[in-house]
Amino acid sequence: MHHNSPDAKTNAATALAAFLFLAALAWVSIALVEPPRAVPEGAPASEFSSARALRHVRAIAQKPHPTGSEEIERVRRYILGELAALGVVAEVQAVEVVPRQASAGWPVLAARVQNIVARVPGTAGGRALMLAAHYDSVPTGPGASDDGAGVATLLETLRALKSGPPLKNDLILVFTDAEELGLVGARGFADEHPWMRDVGLVLNFEARGAGGPSLMFETSEGNGTLIRGLAAAAPHAVANSLMYAVYKRLPNDTDMTVFKRASAAGLNFAYADRITSYHTALDSADELDERSLQHHGLYALALARRFGDLDLGNLKSRDAVYFNALGPVFVHYSESWVVPLTLLVCLLFAGVVLAGLKRRRLSLGGMAAGVVAFSFAACLAVLVTTGVWRVARGLHAGYTLLPWQTPYDIWPYVLGFIFLTVAVFAAVHAFLFRKTSAANLSAGALLCWLALLILTTALLPLGSFLFAWPLLFALACFAFLLTSGEGSFESAKGLTLAALAAAPGVVICAPLVWMFFFMLGLDLGGFFMLLVVLLCGLLVPHFRALTARRRWLVPAAAALAGLCFVAAGLARASFDARHRKTDSVFYLLDADAVRARFVSTDAAPDEWTSQFVPAGAGKESLAAVFPWMPQQARGAEAPAAALPAPDVQVLEDRAEGDARTLRLRLASARRAPMLLFYVEPGADVRRASLDGRALLDEASRATGDSKNGLRVSFAAPPPEGLELLLETRADAPVRLVVEDLSYGLPEVPGQTFRLRPDDAMPAPSYRTSDTTVVRRTLDLSPPGRHP
Numbered sequence: 001m002h003h004n005s006p007d008a009k010t011n012a013a014t015a016l017a018a019f020l021f022l023a024a025l026a027w028v029s030i031a032l033v034e035p036p037r038a039v040p041e042g043a044p045a046s047e048f049s050s051a052r053a054l055r056h057v058r059a060i061a062q063k064p065h066p067t068g069s070e071e072i073e074r075v076r077r078y079i080l081g082e083l084a085a086l087g088v089v090a091e092v093q094a095v096e097v098v099p100r101q102a103s104a105g106w107p108v109l110a111a112r113v114q115n116i117v118a119r120v121p122g123t124a125g126g127r128a129l130m131l132a133a134h135y136d137s138v139p140t141g142p143g144a145s146d147d148g149a150g151v152a153t154l155l156e157t158l159r160a161l162k163s164g165p166p167l168k169n170d171l172i173l174v175f176t177d178a179e180e181l182g183l184v185g186a187r188g189f190a191d192e193h194p195w196m197r198d199v200g201l202v203l204n205f206e207a208r209g210a211g212g213p214s215l216m217f218e219t220s221e222g223n224g225t226l227i228r229g230l231a232a233a234a235p236h237a238v239a240n241s242l243m244y245a246v247y248k249r250l251p252n253d254t255d256m257t258v259f260k261r262a263s264a265a266g267l268n269f270a271y272a273d274r275i276t277s278y279h280t281a282l283d284s285a286d287e288l289d290e291r292s293l294q295h296h297g298l299y300a301l302a303l304a305r306r307f308g309d310l311d312l313g314n315l316k317s318r319d320a321v322y323f324n325a326l327g328p329v330f331v332h333y334s335e336s337w338v339v340p341l342t343l344l345v346c347l348l349f350a351g352v353v354l355a356g357l358k359r360r361r362l363s364l365g366g367m368a369a370g371v372v373a374f375s376f377a378a379c380l381a382v383l384v385t386t387g388v389w390r391v392a393r394g395l396h397a398g399y400t401l402l403p404w405q406t407p408y409d410i411w412p413y414v415l416g417f418i419f420l421t422v423a424v425f426a427a428v429h430a431f432l433f434r435k436t437s438a439a440n441l442s443a444g445a446l447l448c449w450l451a452l453l454i455l456t457t458a459l460l461p462l463g464s465f466l467f468a469w470p471l472l473f474a475l476a477c478f479a480f481l482l483t484s485g486e487g488s489f490e491s492a493k494g495l496t497l498a499a500l501a502a503a504p505g506v507v508i509c510a511p512l513v514w515m516f517f518f519m520l521g522l523d524l525g526g527f528f529m530l531l532v533v534l535l536c537g538l539l540v541p542h543f544r545a546l547t548a549r550r551r552w553l554v555p556a557a558a559a560l561a562g563l564c565f566v567a568a569g570l571a572r573a574s575f576d577a578r579h580r581k582t583d584s585v586f587y588l589l590d591a592d593a594v595r596a597r598f599v600s601t602d603a604a605p606d607e608w609t610s611q612f613v614p615a616g617a618g619k620e621s622l623a624a625v626f627p628w629m630p631q632q633a634r635g636a637e638a639p640a641a642a643l644p645a646p647d648v649q650v651l652e653d654r655a656e657g658d659a660r661t662l663r664l665r666l667a668s669a670r671r672a673p674m675l676l677f678y679v680e681p682g683a684d685v686r687r688a689s690l691d692g693r694a695l696l697d698e699a700s701r702a703t704g705d706s707k708n709g710l711r712v713s714f715a716a717p718p719p720e721g722l723e724l725l726l727e728t729r730a731d732a733p734v735r736l737v738v739e740d741l742s743y744g745l746p747e748v749p750g751q752t753f754r755l756r757p758d759d760a761m762p763a764p765s766y767r768t769s770d771t772t773v774v775r776r777t778l779d780l781s782p783p784g785r786h787p
Contacts, residue, residue: 007491008548014492015545018499022539025503026510032327033238033511035213035271035291036298045163048156048297050290056082056152057293058285060135061144066766067111067136067178067185068673068716069743075135076114079175082155083118086162088173090118097178097188098693106628107676107711108695109182112718115189116175120158120166127200127312128170130264131157131300132186132255134179139743140762140769141283145271148285149293150205151175157300167308172199179255181715181766186255190262200312201226202266203303204256205296210282211289212273212518213238214296218247218256220265222316227332230267231322233306234299237330240323240512242463265315269299273518276403279764282580321465325507331465338464342457345471349450352479353443361482362443366436370444370540377428378448378533381421386526388420389413392566396573400603401581403764406521408579409572413525414517416565421529423558425536430547430555438489438544439482445537446474452534466512470505474538477501489541490548502538509535575759582763583756585612586771587638587745588625591645596638596748601631601768608756612636625739625775626767627678627711633768641746644669645776646738647721655782659686660730662780667721670774672740675717679710679726680735687727690714733781739773746772 041051059078065071076092083090093115099108116135119128133150137143154173161167172195176185190196205214216239219226223244230237256268271292277283322332356362392413393399399407407413429441453467477497481488488494509531516528536543546554575581583606589596598612601622605615617636622629652663668675679685688695688710695710714722728734745753756762762769 008545010492011490011495011545012549014495015542018495018539018542021499022502022506025506029326029507029510030514033213033324035211035289035295036236038290038294046160048160048294048301050294050297052159053149053152053156053293053297054285054288054290056155057144057148057288060148060151061137061142061283061285064139064142064743065137066139066673066743067113067181069139072136072177076116079116079135079151079155083116083158083173086155086158088118088120088158090116093117093189093193095188095192096691096693097184097191098690098695099187100694100696107713109184109713110690111178111181111184111715113177113185113188113716115177115185115193117189117193117195118173119195120161120171122167122169122171122308124168126169128172128195128198129167129304129308129312130172130174130199130202131304132174132176132202132204132259133206134176134185134255136177136180136185137283138180138279138764139766139771140764141280144283144285144288145207145210145292146278146283147179147206149207149288149296152293153205153296153300156297157304160301161304167304169200169308169310169312170198171304171308176255178715181713183253183255183258184715186258190258196262196264199259199264201307201315202256202259202264203300204254204259204266204268205300206254206268206270207292208270208272208275208278209518210274210277210287211292212271214269214271214292214299215239215243215515216267216269216299217243218254218266218268219244220260222319224317224320224334225315226265226267227320227322229306229310230303231330231332233302235302236295236298236328238324239330240465241319241321242323242460242466242512243515245460245462265312267303269296271295275406275518275521276408278404280403280580280582281761282403282578319462321462323465323508324511325504335461338457338461341468342453342464345453345468345475346450348472348475348479349446352475352482355479356439356443356482359482361437361439363436363440366440367444367447369432369436370441371447372444373428373432373441374445374448374533374537377425377536378530380428381424381529381533382526384424385417385420385529388416388563388566389522389525392570396570398573398575398581401583401606403582404521405523407569407573409569410517410522412565412569412572413522416562416569417525417529418532419558419562419565421532422536423555423562425533426543426547426558427552427555429540429543430551433544433547433551438541442478442489442540445540446471446478449474449534449537466508470502470508470538473501473504490545495542495545498539498541502535505535505538577758580759580761581606583609583760584763584765584769585609585745586768586773587641587748589640589643589772589774591643591774591776594640596640597635598638599625599633599635599768601633601763601765606760608754608760611753612638622768625773626676627709639748639750641748643746643772643774645774646675646740648736648738648776648778650780651723655730658730660728660732660782662726662728662734664724664726664736665721666724666738667719668717668740670740670742671719672742672774673716674741675714675722676739676741677712677724678737680737681709682732683709683726683734684729684732685710685726686729687725689725691723731782734779736778736780737775738778739775741767742772743770744772745770
């Protein structure tokens with residue numbers, strides 16, 4: 001066919017129309033997994049109303065309320081009052097939780113927690129259904145989404161359930177304390193409360209942003225029954241088993257982690273769009289997307305009614321593969337189908353290739369070129385988009401000050417990355433179109449799809465759907481075109497059929513690309529473009545038709561569009577009261593030397609932090625204050641505030657043989673909400689306990705990690721203090737560092753500081769943003785062994 005023939009123009013127009021159709025389909029696929037509309041306060045009593053739930057969020061998220069603070073006491077009273085108003089008797093489970101130090105890296109994260117627990121009796125007994133959320137926040141944000149929305153979901157769900165007939169199963173509600181400190185409240189409930197033994201299923205509600213669909217992102221093992229129940233009951237389920245398969249391999253935890261370890265079945269829900277609000281001052285009720293709260297509630301109420309009336313004694317069955325197809329269409333099937341489906345696709349691929357070779361429509365050399373082209377385009381797309389993002393981030397100095405280093409508006413960058421990926425794919429294949437056929441290049445791309453399918457079937461079977469179904473449709477179309485005569489791949493009819501065959505891939509992949517970006521940010525955006533490359537691999541004939549007349553027009557136009565979108569992202573990047581930059585500063589008082597410092601973890605001062613730590617301030621390691629934090633900081637001398645040091649009393653000091661026992665009482669004289677202490681390396685700690693609870697496990701003693709010291713962070717310590725027992729080698733030197741930490745900067749004698757401007761907020765951190773640390777060091781070594 002001549003490149004300037006009418007057919008070539010028709011084919012190019014058809015290919016362009018196909019791209020526009022698939023782009024529109026991608027937009028529709030994403031729009032269909034958006035959260036449902038908000039429901040007003042006047043909704044029937046039996047329904048979940050986000051407007052009613054939002055009243056709870058506003059009451060809870062007035063200020064930051066971390067564990068041990070005065071504000072969390074107000075929040076606790078509010079929750080207890082709302083439960084009482086609903087006619088439910090609740091109790092506060094006050095318990096000290098002291099996990100054991102398994103290694104000398106991260107400290108033991110302990111606390112005196114106050115979980116709120118309530119139980120609504122069912123009509124038939126049996127295993128109980130538990131709804132869970134945590135009611136503490138981080139100190140740097142008011143916690144409207146994380147996790148005021150979860151608390152509000154439980155309260156509004158309980159109200160809706162109370163308006164109808166009782167459930168057969170008991171309903172347990174658990175509002176955990178100290179989740180943000182390391183799941184401490186959940187540990188206290190799971191390990192100490194007798195109700196945990198009755199739990200058959202847990203529904204846990206979380207957030208990692210301020211909007212977006214509520215994703216069912218984690219389940220317990222053997223989730224087939226749970227997924228069938230989710231599909232049957234939830235009216236707007238958004239979930240996929242790839243997310244679950246990947247999540248369980250990551251070091252991320254929520255309270256559900258603890259409940260699963262206690263052998264409970266569970267479903268975990270969270271929304272994660274607008275991550276810039278996560279753990280910051282922007283996590284407010286005004287910033288919360290009410291639709292996300294409604295999505296939480298739809299899950300909670302529907303699943304409570306379904307599982308509240310089912311036998312929860314044995315929910316385990318084979319894991320399921322599941323995903324959304326066009327939004328509310330929720331596809332699910334047993335994991336046992338994965339291998340047969342993969343074998344079917346492999347057989348179909350082999351048949352297609354053999355038929356193509358026999359008809360001389362395919363060649364092994366041409367297919368090999370297709371594999372190389374596809375693989376090279378994939379690698380180059382990752383490198384180009386990652387490089388462009390790094391350049392863009394370097395051009396805007398403020399991007400280092402963004403919460404989670406994620407722009408507030410990521411869409412210009414996402415679109416820019418997609419166009420750049422299309423440009424790379426088009427350029428690589430335009431070079432080869434004159435050397436081999438579109439059919440060969442298509443077959444090579446599909447072979448790469450097949451390799452990924454086989455790999456995921458072997459290593460990540462729950463994620464195999466991502467490759468199996470798009471490939472199945474693409475191969476069916478490929479087989480038809482192979483048998484339709486010469487030129488069928490590049491005809492208008494062939495291009496139309498190929499676009500329709502690519503539609504399932506777009507429907508499955510487009511929402512995933514969107515979710516990956518809003519959950520994980522732009523730093524990994526280059527890798528997410530691999531999904532775009534995969535989709536391009538289904539459209540090789542279309543690239544051939546578009547580049548037939550002017551080979552480099554499409555790559556150049558796509559690259560220009562991509563760079564324009566990136567430039568638009570840069571142009572829109574500015575800070576104001578709703579789009580704030582982050583900064584950090586904390587105050588450290590050495591009570592022994594009566595010397596103080598302001599310390600900042602920022603790379604450079606801004607107009608507010610410069611009054612504490614000016615430009616040119618020396619660098620220092622945070623490990624001197626928090627031994628498990630080796631990063632660099634900058635510090636400057638500050639006047640010493642009149643703050644009392646932590647109180648340390650030696651209650652007992654005795655030696656017996658080669659062992660020495662020290663019994664100490666540690667307390668915060670200023671009633672700070674956090675007490676930290678470290679036994680420095682060299683003490684050879686053999687045994688340690690806090691208020692009678694062991695701090696070292698067998699593994700730590702067996703591997704000798706205890707010789708590297710002991711590190712403990714305790715939140716909400718009792719006013720009378722904590723009793724620490726140490727058993728060391730009799731002649732070992734013992735140095736103990738004790739710190740107490742409070743939220744907010746102190747009044748410094750003789751100095752007045754400007755307020756933080758409206759376009760800035762504290763960086764997300766429990767210890768290094770707007771905190772005050774008072775430190776003292778004690779040498780408790782035996783006589784003659786002072787270091």
